[in-house]
Amino acid sequence: MLKINNLHASVEDKSILKGINLEINPGEVHAIMGPNGSGKSTLASVIAGKEDYEVTKGTILFEGEDIEELAAEDRAHKGIFLSFQYPVEIPGVSVTNFIKTAINESRKAKGLEDMPAKDMLKLIREKAELLEMDRKFLSRSLNEGFSGGEKKRNEIFQMAMLEPKLAILDETDSGLDIDALRIVANGVNKLKSKDNAVLVITHYQRLLDYIVPDFVHVLHNGKIVKSGTKELAHELEAKGYDWIKEEVNA
Amino acid sequence: MSKYTEDDLREELKTKEYEYGFYTDIESDTFPIGLNEDIVRAISLKKEEPQWMTDWRIESFRAWEKMVEPDWANVKYVKPDFQAISYYSAPNKKPKYNSLDEVDPELLATFAKLGISLDEQKKLSGVAMDVVVDSVSVATTFKKTLAEKGIIFCSISEAIKEHPELVKKYIGTVVPQKDNFYAALNSAVFSDGSFCYVPKGVKCPMELSTYFRINQAGTGQFERTLVIADKGSYVSYLEGCTAPSRDENQLHAAVVELIALDDAEIKYSTVQNWYPGNSEGKGGVYNFVTKRGLCEKNAKISWTQVETGSAVTWKYPSCVLKGDNSVGEFYSIAVTNNHQQADTGTKMVHLGKNTRSTIISKGISAGKSQNSYRGLVQVHARAKNARNFSQCDSLLMGNDCGAHTFPYIEAKNKTARIEHEATTSKIGEDQIFYCNQRGIDTEKAIALIVNGFSKEVLNKLPMEFAVEAQKLLEISLEGSVG
Ligand SMILES: Nc1ncnc2c1ncn2[C@@H]1O[C@H](COP(=O)(O)OP(=O)(O)OP(=O)(O)O)[C@@H](O)[C@H]1O
Ligand SMILES: [Mg+2]
Numbered sequence: 020m021l022k023i024n025n026l027h028a029s030v031e032d033k034s035i036l037k038g039i040n041l042e043i044n045p046g047e048v049h050a051i052m053g054p055n056g057s058g059k060s061t062l063a064s065v066i067a068g069k070e071d072y073e074v075t076k077g078t079i080l081f082e083g084e085d086i087e088e089l090a091a092e093d094r095a096h097k098g099i100f101l102s103f104q105y106p107v108e109i110p111g112v113s114v115t116n117f118i119k120t121a122i123n124e125s126r127k128a129k130g131l132e133d134m135p136a137k138d139m140l141k142l143i144r145e146k147a148e149l150l151e152m153d154r155k156f157l158s159r160s161l162n163e164g165f166s167g168g169e170k171k172r173n174e175i176f177q178m179a180m181l182e183p184k185l186a187i188l189d190e191t192d193s194g195l196d197i198d199a200l201r202i203v204a205n206g207v208n209k210l211k212s213k214d215n216a217v218l219v220i221t222h223y224q225r226l227l228d229y230i231v232p233d234f235v236h237v238l239h240n241g242k243i244v245k246s247g248t249k250e251l252a253h254e255l256e257a258k259g260y261d262w263i264k265e266e267v268n269a
Numbered sequence: 270m271s272k273y274t275e276d277d278l279r280e281e282l283k284t285k286e287y288e289y290g291f292y293t294d295i296e297s298d299t300f301p302i303g304l305n306e307d308i309v310r311a312i313s314l315k316k317e318e319p320q321w322m323t324d325w326r327i328e329s330f331r332a333w334e335k336m337v338e339p340d341w342a343n344v345k346y347v348k349p350d351f352q353a354i355s356y357y358s359a360p361n362k363k364p365k366y367n368s369l370d371e372v373d374p375e376l377l378a379t380f381a382k383l384g385i386s387l388d389e390q391k392k393l394s395g396v397a398m399d400v401v402v403d404s405v406s407v408a409t410t411f412k413k414t415l416a417e418k419g420i421i422f423c424s425i426s427e428a429i430k431e432h433p434e435l436v437k438k439y440i441g442t443v444v445p446q447k448d449n450f451y452a453a454l455n456s457a458v459f460s461d462g463s464f465c466y467v468p469k470g471v472k473c474p475m476e477l478s479t480y481f482r483i484n485q486a487g488t489g490q491f492e493r494t495l496v497i498a499d500k501g502s503y504v505s506y507l508e509g510c511t512a513p514s515r516d517e518n519q520l521h522a523a524v525v526e527l528i529a530l531d532d533a534e535i536k537y538s539t540v541q542n543w544y545p546g547n548s549e550g551k552g553g554v555y556n557f558v559t560k561r562g563l564c565e566k567n568a569k570i571s572w573t574q575v576e577t578g579s580a581v582t583w584k585y586p587s588c589v590l591k592g593d594n595s596v597g598e599f600y601s602i603a604v605t606n607n608h609q610q611a612d613t614g615t616k617m618v619h620l621g622k623n624t625r626s627t628i629i630s631k632g633i634s635a636g637k638s639q640n641s642y643r644g645l646v647q648v649h650a651r652a653k654n655a656r657n658f659s660q661c662d663s664l665l666m667g668n669d670c671g672a673h674t675f676p677y678i679e680a681k682n683k684t685a686r687i688e689h690e691a692t693t694s695k696i697g698e699d700q701i702f703y704c705n706q707r708g709i710d711t712e713k714a715i716a717l718i719v720n721g722f723s724k725e726v727l728n729k730l731p732m733e734f735a736v737e738a739q740k741l742l743e744i745s746l747e748g749s750v751g
Binding site: 070096101103112120121124125160177181 | 697703722
């Protein structure tokens with residue numbers, strides 16, 4: 020589904036990603052861990068097509084297609100979703116209106132008519148229920164005055180609505196209380212199938228107890244320096260990153 | 270009062286030819302350029318007005334002659350040469366085109382985006398209409414319904430002839446002839462406009478919109494509107510048109526007067542979309558408008574405006590809260606793009622006790638434009654317990670535009686409570702990327718963000734108008750973020 024080959028990317032001439040290789044197949048869950056500033060969010064943004072980041076070398080293939088030249092919205096239409104580490108506020112635009120626009124824009128790109136209001140409403144209710152979101156929440160301005168946890172839950176609500184093929188969750192667990200974490204993780208698991216894939220970026224093993232990864236990668240200084248199974252996450256939790264950094268430097 | 274016929278007029282003009290100092294062919298649609306007392310008289314004559322109206326115009330003209338064009342507004346433009354303008358041009362009855370195929374495709378594309386019906390597109394762009402036009406019959410039905418309620422709704426020219434007592438009683442009572450330079454000019458030479466009277470206790474059963482819009486195409490340079498809501502009545506009035514108005518006349522100076530008598534309510538909504546000029550700012554309309562409403566006891570006037578057009582806008586819809594417990598509201602969205610300049614705002618004059626006013630102003634600037642809000646809240650000594658709340662928000666797109674806020678407060682009564690809030694924000698790249706990531710392209714994203722920003726004001730517009738206004742905002746800002 021996603022095939023990243025020797026990816027180098029920089030922002031404002033500062034090189035951040037320095038040769039990433041990663042392959043994600045349908046049905047798989049991958050986790051990326053790594054110290055602060057190692058480039059995890061940058062990798063997510065580059066896959067999603069943020070223009071500030073320049074790909075200087077390497078390729079990103081999504082379902083066999085090189086997406087380098089595709090605008091962010093086109094990548095979204097192809098089924099790439101990013102749950103932001105820091106979701107932005109859009110004052111005056113309700114959660115409902117925003118997701119409605121997103122859905123209909125994606126449909127338009129596929130040559131479909133707008134979703135009938137009735138179906139939209141039903142879908143919104145269903146997904147809001149899945150994530151145990153309060154109805155009142157849906158009429159509030161997007162992310163404006165949302166608590167950290169509410170923002171993250173809302174990201175996953177949008178994911179549930181858009182049903183992407185590849186979902187990248189950038190520290191979705193940070194800010195969630197224990198109950199919310201379980202609810203959100205359950206939501207993600209319910210949406211999992213053999214046809215889609217999830218890339219989880221996290222600092223903590225906790226989330227991976229719920230969303231169990233097939234592979235765990237460690238990103239350090241713009242490179243994936245170690246990959247393994249879910250046991251690697253436990254090891255990191257216990258030992259931190261120093262031993263990996265030493266291994267790299269050795 | 271006897272009515273002139275075409276022939277009487279012709280005779281009269283012939284005999285007075287000398288007096289006017291120029292020759293006017295009555296068949297000709299346009300007066301020679303320039304302005305003097307004779308021209309003012311000729312306009313009045315051409316419009317078959319009674320003597321008092323002619324005198325009123327002359328008085329205005331004499332006042333105007335002694336006035337100077339104001340330059341305190343935060344706008345820069347080449348001052349119009351008032352002697353280089355023709356002050357009378359009969360409404361063009363002949364269609365400009367035979368079919369829509371002849372109309373500028375860009376204009377048609379915009380119409381299509383706004384969702385304007387084919388018939389209306391024809392009307393607006395001056396295409397000959399075949400068959401019986403749908404809209405005309407709609408207008409007739411409307412007129413009938415209104416007449417049943419005793420509501421008078423017609424052109425001001427017609428009102429001067431048919432309802433002189435009402436016009437005479439109220440014209441110039443809210444915006445006096447000498448109020449300001451442009452108002453004086455308008456009072457002297459106003460071409461046409463609308464008149465509305467709602468009798469005591471009558472709630473106007475419909476938004477005066479569709480009807481008005483049909484009659485909107487081709488209104489003159491110097492429009493004059495007079496709306497009177499008699500005691501305990503209600504009317505919602507929609508002015509303007511979301512369709513782009515390409516007018517050859519560069520200068521527009523309208524006057525709108527609203528009178529809300531005891532316990533009456535007037536909602537006045539405007540969507541203004543005059544030609545703003547090309548992307549270098551050449552050729553756009555100068556829009557200098559005086560709008561003011563007078564509230565008697567317990568009356569309420571709300572101004573809602575969406576301003577996207579014109580090269581230069583100078584406009585301050587105001588409320589004089591004369592009666593105790595009266596309420597004034599001003600909700601405004603002003604968009605400027607490219608080289609547009611807008612200096613707009615409101616004046617709330619609190620005269621009566623317990624008067625309340627609310628001001629919500631949303632300025633959106635893009636390109637190299639300048640957008641200024643200028644508001645005056647005035648509380649007079651008698652106005653015990655007056656209250657005002659003002660909120661002015663500015664949204665900037667890009668680094669070359671400007672937003673300015675000039676709030677003035679004059680309170681002469683200690684019990685006054687005046688609150689002012691102001692914010693300035695910028696559309697962030699992060700917001701755009703967030704939308705992009707959800708499959709919303711940049712243009713749509715901007716529209717979404719702008720609509721969110723403007724929501725409090727859009728919500729005040731009547732439903733169908735709000736939808737159009739939303740699309741209009743979208744179109745006005747197209748291509749403004751690269
Ligand atoms: N727009 C930018 N301009 C300059 N530097 C940037 C920019 N974006 C990212 N960086 C830098 O790139 C590096 C990687 O940042 P990134 O956000 O990808 O880290 P991360 O692995 O997600 O960290 P965290 O765990 O704290 O979220 C950091 O040093 C960061 O300061
Ligand atoms: Mg990060």
